[in-house]
Amino acid sequence: MMFDTFQYWIFFAAVLLGLALLRDRPAKVALVLASFVFYGVWDWRFCLLLGGSIVVNYFFGIAIDAREGNARKRMVALAVAFNLAVLGFFKYANFFVDSFATLFGLNPDGMLLNIVLPVGISFFTFEGIAYAVDIYRRQMRAVRDPVDFSLFITFFPHLVAGPIIRPMDFFPQLAQRLPLTSEDSRWGMREILKGLIKKVAFANWFAPIADAWYTGAQYNGAEVPAWAGVLAFSMQIYFDFSGYTDIARGCARLLGYKFPPNFERPYLSASITEFWRRWHISLSFWLRDYLYISLGGNRVSVPRTYVNLLIVMGLGGLWHGASWNFAIWGLYHGFLLIGHRLWRQAVEKSGIAGIVDARWLLPFWIGLTFVIVTLGWIPFRAPDFAASLATFQALLAPQGWGFAQAHPAIVLIPVGTLAFCLLDHRRWLQDWLVQRASLPLVALVGALALLFLEIFAQVDAQVPFVYFQF
Incomplete structure (x- = not known):
């Protein structure tokens, strides 16, 4: 369930509506359940791993908090080792087997394991490690409420591709979810629209050009020069990942939580x-x-x-x-x-x-x-x-520039976004829209953003977010 799909926005609207009818602990429980649904769409078996990680890290936190001296060190070492073992098995087992086989001239085909990489595993295991270490360093106490801890790990806007949320930044927000203000709504919608433009209008446009170069294929029947392929991926990964982060932060704000900036x-x-x-x-x-x-x-x-x-x-x-x-x-x-x-x-x-x-x-x-x-x-x-x-x-060979003439957006998009950043280098325009602009003007800007998406969005491309694989 990716952020640039109609399916996700139906899901998000349902969650938003449900939270409007709930308060305090029931709202948290609903968010945890919704997050498991969101994660299970990829593969229901992933939910078993996520649930196991939550249970083990929850009890490790309590155990670390209750111990002193060497016993405390041993317990945090076990917590870190557990998370690294989970990450290592699912993400690196075949890599190490293949590297070992290559080093000793063996055939790795019969040695590789049939492992499906769970999406987001790098993110929630790192959050488990951060939680254990913060308790060990006495920067926070272990969380006793299993619902609060489950929400920290599973909260769906950041579950599969971050940002990596620090425990000390998130848990204080669970004490009392702040009411959604007009400024929060504007800020959240601004980030979501900005992220969608980055992803479906810009990143998805650059993606097939980069893919064509690195796979030796053509783009719209033309050869892609090296400089275009390299530049295209540089643009793709920035617009893709920062776009994801914008959408994640916007969704979290509309749900009553704040994420730190990631770009x-x-x-x-x-x-x-x-x-x-x-x-x-x-x-x-x-x-x-x-x-x-x-x-x-x-x-x-x-x-x-x-x-x-x-x-x-x-x-x-x-x-x-x-x-x-x-x-x-x-x-x-x-x-x-x-x-x-x-x-x-x-x-x-x-x-x-x-x-x-x-x-x-x-x-x-x-x-x-x-x-x-x-x-x-x-x-x-x-x-x-x-x-x-x-x-x-x-790249060291003579480069042709005919590709840029045929596809000027490969230059115009970077130059255009650079010009916007220079004109709004202090983000006064974005902040003005959120804090001081009249509601009709905000609605007009939103309508123009949607019109831009309608005209330029590469919806049919169906390009997965780059960081979903990590």
Whole structure:
């Protein structure tokens, strides 16, 4: 049940109507049941795994909270091990078997397991780990109400593709669900419409171009040049995932809950470090708070700090999928982060920081960051290492621009969205629509957004959200 389907919006309208008739605990129970229905649409067996994860993590939380000293450490270690074992079995068992067989020259066909990857497993297992660690660090007490804990894990707007919700951000909201205000309604509808435009009008348009390049096919009977295929996926993954996040946040707000931002215009970052503060923010913070800091963070020697960065980014890459291509993507960003730190240290020591950070150079740094991030998406999207290498080689060859003439939207959409971000760089227009605009004007803007979707939406494309596979 994907966010860009009519089926989902019928489901969401029913849930919204049901919650309008319920209060307090019955509303929470209804949300938990609705979330299981939402998850079970993919495969009812997934609900058994989700329910088992809820029960085990619930009791682990109580057990950690009740213990001290080494017993407390052992219990949190068991909780983390449980979640990693669940994630490892369903997501990485065949990957490790295949890698082992390749390493020793064996035929993996008879060794692979018939495992169906449950959607969203990477997200709800990470939330289980965060919950256990937060209790261990005494940042919160274990939640005794099983309904509250179940809602934290299952809440359907973020269940299958995030954002990864921090326990300390979500549980306080369960104490008293705030009434839906006019501003909440406007904000939620704005985010939903914005997310749908990103997904069905933009991401779904770029998707077949990227697919054509990486599968060696044609797009509308024409060969796709390397630059177009690489740029198309860079645009697709941003509009797809940020669009999903917008819809998730909008739906959650209409249901009475607030999600933190997950994207802050990352392609306008002036450095790779800034990019990771703006891209998939919930995962970046999770990796920092629960992995990087646990490894010693910046408190260790400089060489060890750099090793920690590589470990975190490499594992962050593998979190996205069971493929060495994802590990390469993660390590690529790890080396970029190290390189940026060394660069900044050299700039500060040489006394040229004022020149390097001059405003007139900002477009250059933003452009450079966008290029290196876009090149990094090649191993992320390519089916294997050979395809990644072939794409890099194709980019070095002379590029034709006839494709852009035949399909100008491949340039106009990025340029147009960039212009909008520059014109509304402080989001005053979006905030004005939510906070101060008259109701007729808001209705007019909403109608224009729906008209835009009617004209430009790629509804027939039926392109799954990219992050559903993770």
